Amino acid sequence: MALKEYERMVYAIIEAIKQGEHVKPIQEAIRRVMNKYKIQGTRFDRRASGIIYGVFRNQGLIDRIIESIAGVRTDEIDSDARAVLRLVTYTVQLDPRAGHSIKHTFIRYAKKYLARKGRDDTLKLIDTITRNKWKPISEEDKIIINYRISPQLYRALKHSFDLLGENLEAFLSSTYKQYTKTFRVNSLKASRNAVLEYLRRAGYEVRPGNYSPSAIIVSGSLDKELVKLIETGILTPQDESSMVAVELLDPKPGTSIADLCAAPGGKTSYLAEYTRLKSRIHSFEIYSDRAKRMRRLLERTGTIKAVTIHVGDARRSPEVLGEKSMDYVLVDPPCSSTGAIARNPDVRWRYREEDIKQIIILQQELLEAGWRLLKPGGRLLYTVCSVLVDEGEYVVKQFLEKHGDAALVKLEKPFKQSPLLPGTMRAYPHLHGTIGFYYALLEKK
Numbered sequence: 015m016a017l018k019e020y021e022r023m024v025y026a027i028i029e030a031i032k033q034g035e036h037v038k039p040i041q042e043a044i045r046r047v048m049n050k051y052k053i054q055g056t057r058f059d060r061r062a063s064g065i066i067y068g069v070f071r072n073q074g075l076i077d078r079i080i081e082s083i084a085g086v087r088t089d090e091i092d093s094d095a096r097a098v099l100r101l102v103t104y105t106v107q108l109d110p111r112a113g114h115s116i117k118h119t120f121i122r123y124a125k126k127y128l129a130r131k132g133r134d135d136t137l138k139l140i141d142t143i144t145r146n147k148w149k150p151i152s153e154e155d156k157i158i159i160n161y162r163i164s165p166q167l168y169r170a171l172k173h174s175f176d177l178l179g180e181n182l183e184a185f186l187s188s189t190y191k192q193y194t195k196t197f198r199v200n201s202l203k204a205s206r207n208a209v210l211e212y213l214r215r216a217g218y219e220v221r222p223g224n225y226s227p228s229a230i231i232v233s234g235s236l237d238k239e240l241v242k243l244i245e246t247g248i249l250t251p252q253d254e255s256s257m258v259a260v261e262l263l264d265p266k267p268g269t270s271i272a273d274l275c276a277a278p279g280g281k282t283s284y285l286a287e288y289t290r291l292k293s294r295i296h297s298f299e300i301y302s303d304r305a306k307r308m309r310r311l312l313e314r315t316g317t318i319k320a321v322t323i324h325v326g327d328a329r330r331s332p333e334v335l336g337e338k339s340m341d342y343v344l345v346d347p348p349c350s351s352t353g354a355i356a357r358n359p360d361v362r363w364r365y366r367e368e369d370i371k372q373i374i375i376l377q378q379e380l381l382e383a384g385w386r387l388l389k390p391g392g393r394l395l396y397t398v399c400s401v402l403v404d405e406g407e408y409v410v411k412q413f414l415e416k417h418g419d420a421a422l423v424k425l426e427k428p429f430k431q432s433p434l435l436p437g438t439m440r441a442y443p444h445l446h447g448t449i450g451f452y453y454a455l456l457e458k459k
């Protein structure tokens with residue numbers, strides 16, 4: 015029997031909430047589920063995505079409400095019950111758009127979903143959550159309510175923004191705004207002007223980017239024409255602050271380049287295009303599924319022939335490629351992603367100090383490996399999509415103290431010099447309308 019439309023939407027939302035716990039980015043989880051339930055392109059598409067984003071954006075708050083009203087910790091229950099309780103709590107307690115009948119419908123199908131899974135034990139909790147209204151009490155509740163981020167992340171951001179002399183309130187408000195859709199035009203396939211003209215004729219509101227000569231900014235939804243240009247490799251979705259990383263490294267054709275943390279491949283494909291396919295690029299990625307995704311992008315953009323993909327730990331790259339073998343190195347390691355909160359709502363809640371300590375060690379080790387790869391006279395760009403000084407200025411400061419043969423190449427354009435380590439640079443969402451990025455360019459003496 016075919017599921018009724020509303021029922022299908024509720025089940026799809028529950029599954030996206032479940033999958034979004036481990037499939038990153040969340041957009042990918044949403045895409046998969048919308049396809050499975052055949053919701054993509056229907057009248058429920060935007061509504062369902064809005065609710066899923068709403069749940070992720072408010073996750074820490076939702077969990078707090080569940081704990082205080084129902085006395086249950088969401089990390090102690092199974093994923094079906096957790097997803098259903100999160101959806102019901104969001105709809106009943108937080109969704110400003112949910113009227114009485116929507117709430118009623120959602121609760122009905124959420125209960126049916128649990129019953130189908132044989133999870134009758136959770137039904138009582140749903141009733142408790144729907145019958146009680148939650149009120150913030152503690153200071154931590156207030157941080158969560160005001161900023162929709164975890165108190166731990168708030169404290170980490172405050173520490174960094176105080177040191178950087180930046181406005182935390184302005185940054186946090188920018189994370190709720192609709193972000194701009196930015197694409198890189200593949201100059202191997204078309205000129206930026208030709209693409210701008212083509213899209214204007216197709217009825218899009220479109221303009222050149224603000225910082226990168228390869229960028230265009232598009233308003234409106236991602237429909238047929240844009241998808242066609244992406245599928246044919248003419249456009250690649252990429253933030254301008256990510257394009258700028260390649261432009262700062264400024265590699266020349268006919269050289270050797272290593273990209274140590276390469277998937278999903280936005281910067282690798284630009285490196286290949288930037289050097290007109292005339293350089294050899296060695297791209298490392300530790301996860302094979304992510305490396306596959308990168309390969310698809312490189313094939314689509316016609317850049318694969320300039321790239322050798324190495325699936326493995328880039329900390330071992332000097333053993334693979336040889337010490338002092340590269341003219342240019344890009345180190346774009348995993349990070350807190352705090353510069354990309356607007357795009358990845360789960361970043362609001364997943365910050366844990368212990369995890370960041372581990373990530374910083376990995377960042378330092380990858381930077382060390384990159385340095386060993388670099389020829390004397392070569393250049394290395396260290397960059398992270400983080401607004402935390404511990405992952406930016408402090409990693410580079412420590413590195414400079416240890417390596418007498420490293421010199422900073424001064425960066426001050428097109429974004430903002432860091433007052434904490436002058437010569438290095440930061441892009442901010444609230445100042446530049448981009449993802450937040452940190453950049454340090456090092457030259458080997």
Ligand SMILES: C[S@@+](CC[C@H](N)C(=O)[O-])C[C@H]1O[C@@H](n2cnc3c(N)ncnc32)[C@H](O)[C@@H]1O
Nearest residue numbers: 275276277278279280281299300327328346348
């Ligand atoms: C910030 S992302 C890189 C984004 C990429 N540079 C781009 O522009 O599309 C970091 C990547 O490094 C990968 N990674 C993590 N640890 C690694 C390691 N030890 N060696 C190689 N890659 C690693 C992650 O799986 C992830 O794909």
